[in-house]
Amino acid sequence: MRTMVVGGGIGGLTTALSLHAAGLECVVVEAASTLRPLGVGINLQPHAVRELTELGLGGVLAGLAVETSFMTFADRHGNIILALPRGRGAGYRWPQYSIHRGELQMALLAAVEERAGPVRTGVRFEGFAQDGDSVLVTLRQGGRVLRERVDVLVGADGVQSSVRARLWPTGDPLLWSGIRMWRGLALADQVLDGATVLLGGSNLAGKFVTYHISANNPRLLNWVAEVKETEPGPVREADWSRAGRLSDVLPHFESWKYPHVDIPAVLAGTRRILEYPMADRDPLPRWGEGRVTLLGDAAHPMYPIGSNGGSQAVLDARVLARCLATHTDPAAALSAYEAERRPPTSALVLAHRALPIEETIRLVTERAPEGFTDIGEVLTAAELAAMADAQRRISDADVRALNERESWSV
Ligand SMILES: Cc1cc2nc3c(=O)[nH]c(=O)nc-3n(C[C@H](O)[C@H](O)[C@H](O)COP(=O)(O)OP(=O)(O)OC[C@H]3O[C@@H](n4cnc5c(N)ncnc54)[C@H](O)[C@@H]3O)c2cc1C
Numbered sequence: 001m002r003t004m005v006v007g008g009g010i011g012g013l014t015t016a017l018s019l020h021a022a023g024l025e026c027v028v029v030e031a032a033s034t035l036r037p038l039g040v041g042i043n044l045q046p047h048a049v050r051e052l053t054e055l056g057l058g059g060v061l062a063g064l065a066v067e068t069s070f071m072t073f074a075d076r077h078g079n080i081i082l083a084l085p086r087g088r089g090a091g092y093r094w095p096q097y098s099i100h101r102g103e104l105q106m107a108l109l110a111a112v113e114e115r116a117g118p119v120r121t122g123v124r125f126e127g128f129a130q131d132g133d134s135v136l137v138t139l140r141q142g143g144r145v146l147r148e149r150v151d152v153l154v155g156a157d158g159v160q161s162s163v164r165a166r167l168w169p170t171g172d173p174l175l176w177s178g179i180r181m182w183r184g185l186a187l188a189d190q191v192l193d194g195a196t197v198l199l200g201g202s203n204l205a206g207k208f209v210t211y212h213i214s215a216n217n218p219r220l221l222n223w224v225a226e227v228k229e230t231e232p233g234p235v236r237e238a239d240w241s242r243a244g245r246l247s248d249v250l251p252h253f254e255s256w257k258y259p260h261v262d263i264p265a266v267l268a269g270t271r272r273i274l275e276y277p278m279a280d281r282d283p284l285p286r287w288g289e290g291r292v293t294l295l296g297d298a299a300h301p302m303y304p305i306g307s308n309g310g311s312q313a314v315l316d317a318r319v320l321a322r323c324l325a326t327h328t329d330p331a332a333a334l335s336a337y338e339a340e341r342r343p344p345t346s347a348l349v350l351a352h353r354a355l356p357i358e359e360t361i362r363l364v365t366e367r368a369p370e371g372f373t374d375i376g377e378v379l380t381a382a383e384l385a386a387m388a389d390a391q392r393r394i395s396d397a398d399v400r401a402l403n404e405r406e407s408w409s410v
C-alpha cells in the first residue's frame with residue numbers, strides 16, 4: 001500500500017515516520033522548495049512526546065527542548081493566580097516539552113530522510129480524483145504538471161489546506177476570533193525557573209505569554225502577545241510566516257511592569273516579529289471520502305492556546321498509521337482513523353473557541369484591578385479549582401489512561 005502525504009510539517013513528517021515504522025510505503029510532497037526551520041516556540045504535550053519517543057525520537061527531543069515544569073497564570077501586573085504542574089510533574093510518564101517548531105520539524109525531517117528516503121520538496125498538491133481502487137493525484141513541480149497514482153492520499157497541508165478545499169469545494173471559511181497574535185524570539189534572563197510557560201493578562205484585554213524553548217541556549221525566550229482587535233468573523237488568510245511590526249504590538253504592552261520579565265525590552269530585542277490571526281474553522285461532519293483523508297491542522301485547525309497544534313497532529317499520525325496497518329481495505333482504515341480522531345479533536349476546536357479561563361481572569365481584573373498579594377483574597381477555592389479544570393479540559397489528557405494504555409506501535 002502506497003500513501004502520499006501532502007505537507008512536510010509536523011503532522012506530515014510524523015505520519016511518514018509512523019507509516020515507515022508500521023512497514024508501509026509513503027511519499028511526502030511539500031510545496032516549499034526547501035524545508036527551513038521556520039516558526040517560533042510550540043509545546044508538545046506528554047501524549048505526543050510518548051508517540052515521538054516510541055518512534056525513537058525521545059533522546060533527540062530531550063537534547064533540543066526545555067522540559068516544561070509549570071503553566072503559570074498571572075494578572076497583568078505579574079501577580080501569580082495559579083500554577084499548574086506539567087508533564088512528569090503532573091504524574092505523566094512522559095515530559096511536556098517547550099521547543100522551537102522549526103528545530104522539531106528539522107529533527108523529524110532528518111529522521112524521515114534517514115529511514116524512508118527524501119521528502120519531495122517544491123511539489124505542490126493541486127487536485128485528486130479517485131475510483132474504488134486508487135487515487136490519481138495532480139501535482140505541480142515548477143512549470144510541470146505531474147499525475148501520480150497512489151493507494152491513499154493524506155492532506156497534512158495545514159490551516160490553508162488545499163486537500164480540504166478539494167473535499168469541501170463549497171467553502172469552509174477560516175474564522176477569526178478577533179484576537180491578533182504577535183510572536184517572536186528574544187534573548188532574555190531566565191524567567192522564573194527557566195521552564196515555566198508564563199501567561200499574563202487576558203485574551204480579551206491583552207495577554208503576554210513567555211517560555212524558554214532551547215536546551216542549548218537557556219536565554220532563548222519565546223513570546224506571544226495577544227490583543228483583541230475586533231468581533232469574531234471570517235478572515236481571508238492565516239499565514240504563519242507573515243511579518244509583524246514592533247510599532248503595532250509595543251503600544252499594548254509598554255506600560256506592563258512585570259517582575260519576571262522586562263516585556264518592552266523583550267519586544268524591542270526581537271529581530272523578527274511574526275503576526276497571526278487567532279483563527280480556526282468549524283469542525284467538519286467528516287474528514288474525507290474513500291481513500292482520501294485529512295490530518296493535523298488541515299483536519300482540525302484550532303486556536304493555538306492549548307499546546308494542541310503539534311500535539312494533536314502527532315496523535316493523528318500515529319492512529320492513522322495503526323489503522324492503515326491493521327485494515328486490509330484502505331477506505332475502511334480511513335473510516336476507523338476518522339472515527340477515533342474526529343470526535344475528540346472537534347470537541348477540542350470548540351473548547352478552545354470558548355476561551356475557557358477568560359471568565360476567571362475577568363473576575364481577577366474586576367476584583368483586583370491594581371493587583372493583589374494573596375490570590376486567596378481575590379478568588380474562592382472553588383473559583384480557582386474551576387479555572388484549573390477549565391484549563392485542563394483543553395490542555396490535558398487523562399494521566400492514568402495515558403500512562404497505562406497499550407502502545408499504538410504495530
Ligand atoms: C511555516 C510555519 C510556521 C509555523 N509557526 C508556528 C509557530 O510559531 N507557533 C505555532 O503554534 N504554530 C506554528 N505553525 C503551525 C504548527 O506547525 C501547526 O499548528 C501544527 O504543528 C500542526 O502541523 P501540521 O503538520 O498539521 O501543519 P503545518 O505545520 O502548518 O504544515 C503544513 C505543511 O504543508 C505544506 N503545504 C501547504 N499547502 C501545500 C500544498 N498544496 N502542497 C504541498 N504542501 C503544502 C506547508 O508548506 C507546510 O509545510 C507553523 C506552521 C508553518 C507551516
